[in-house]
Amino acid sequence: MAAISDVARLAGVSKATASRALSGRGHVAPATRLRVEQAAAQIGYVASPDAASLVTGRTKTVGVIIPHVNRWFYGEVLEGVERTLLAAGYDLMLYHVGAPGAERDRVFDYFLKRKRVDAVLSVGIDLEASELASLDQRDKPVVLLGGSGTGAARLAIDxxxxxxxxxxxxxxxxxxxxxxxxxxxxxxxxxxxxxxxxxxxxxxxxxxxxxxxxxxxxxxxxxxxxxxxxxxxxxxxxxxxxxxxxxxxxxxxxxxxxxxxxxxxxxxxxxxxxxxxxxxxxxxxxxxxxxxQDPGAQGATAVGVVLRLLGEGPDADPLPDSGAPLPTRLVVRSSTVRLAR
The missing domain is CATH 3.40.50.2300 (Response regulator)
Known part of the structure; x- marks a missing residue:
């Protein structure tokens, strides 16, 4: 199995430079980065996310909790979330959160506490105070898209x-x-x-x-x-x-x-x-x-806020606790007409 040292030797650089070039963290000259990427591709080297996590303290994964996986609105949000996360080099870990009960409690008390994610994005869930407290204990960013709850960054239409x-x-x-x-x-x-x-x-x-x-x-x-x-x-x-x-x-x-x-x-x-x-x-x-409303765009916007709270990506303007509601517009079609007198 190819190692980072093999990539560095083939590219004629140090292991530290090879690591920076492949992780995208730290300055590396464009020509050097290209040479390292070509060397990695030539020998089939794939960076280990676990190893990167040990160095950076990041898993490059965002946990997403959602109440429905088979409804149009949530499917559109997830598409926007996934597309934007992948473009930023992040993975998505999805959890279905239903009505209050033992199964829902396990998501907050076990999985989200023990699974390594860099942030949590809650979509359309009315979070209890205890659930928000459980997320806060992880000392990771929490962003709410719709639903209700206090103490976390929140985006929503009015x-x-x-x-x-x-x-x-x-x-x-x-x-x-x-x-x-x-x-x-x-x-x-x-x-x-x-x-x-x-x-x-x-x-x-x-x-x-x-x-x-x-x-x-x-x-x-x-x-x-x-x-x-x-x-x-x-x-x-x-x-x-x-x-x-x-x-x-x-x-x-x-x-x-x-x-x-x-x-x-x-x-x-x-x-x-x-x-x-x-x-x-x-x-x-x-x-x-x-x-x-535009749930796909809302998902992308929410990921932008997550990335800003993680210190990555372009600044999201504004953060949800100080900004305007997400946009909506009235679209008039044939299902509404003036009342006949």
Whole structure:
């Protein structure tokens, strides 16, 4: 098996120079770096990450914790995260974190403590104080992308503003009987993503004078296509209380709601206007009006913050605790129309 000394001898440099050239750390003249790389390729030398870790104290690995691996939003985030990490020479170690319980506890109390990662990126998880404390004990950078938690660098869209914008769009079109399909636990946890979007809906309705006694037509369901379908059947199945417009907490819920409306013979947008949040890749196919975000770009931005906290890469501007929310925009399509008088 080829060793770094073999590379150095073939390239005519010291072992220290060969190591700097292949690791990218420290100054090496471009011509010398090229000669070392060619020598390494010629004899099939591959640098040992374990050996590099002993020297630098770094594993070149970022731990990513995520609540779903089979949802569009999270898949897009992961693609952006992985692409940016690989470009920076880092690996990704992925952990699925579900509902509170023994399995989730093991991720924080065992794997993230014992596995060697340089930083932790939490995607869309509402972290408990004890979980954040467990991560802080590792003395490694922690970055939150969405979700909720304090004491760590955090990037997120303004979910309350997204809910408010979506509702105001429906109000502007003349709708007053507006319902909201919220994510599960929205009322119980107002600081989580579903809760913040629900809050934006309620504030917009209240500002329009349409929530007497603080009440509004809100149903909670899983933020998925099946969740939107099942809750949509419940919401739309009573003609006397049927809304003329619905704001759903995610585009996938909106797709399910539109399928439920079709099954019930309710035309979208003729009888019902629908708006979601996310900017799903199928939103245009469904003609769905949505408050669009870019999860792939968000993943890349989060990695930029991780690298800055690790002292590598270009400066991220700004850090999440002092910067503006991640961008969103209203994209109007055929699923929302002015209320017929």
């Amino acid at each position: 979910d309350r503003a997204a809910g408010q914008l979506a509702t105001e769009h429906l109000l502007h079109l003349g709708h007053s009987r507006i319902a909201h399909l919220a994510g599960t636990g929205a009322a119980a946890n107002p600081h989580a993503v579903p809760g913040a979007r629900r809050r934006g809906f309620l504030e917009a309705m209240s500002a329009a004078g349409l929530t007497p006694a603080g009440r509004a037509d809100v149903l909670e369901a899983e933020m998925s296509l099946p969740g939107g379908y099942e809750s949509g059947l419940q919401l739309l199945g009573h003609p006397g209380r049927r809304p003329t417009a619905v704001f759903t907490a995610s585009d996938e819920m909106a797709f399910g709601l539109m399928r439920a409306a079709d099954r019930l013979g309710i035309a979208v947008p003729g009888d019902l206007s629908v708006i979601g949040v996310d900017g799903h890749e199928y939103a245009e196919l469904f003609g769905l009006t949505t408050v669009e």
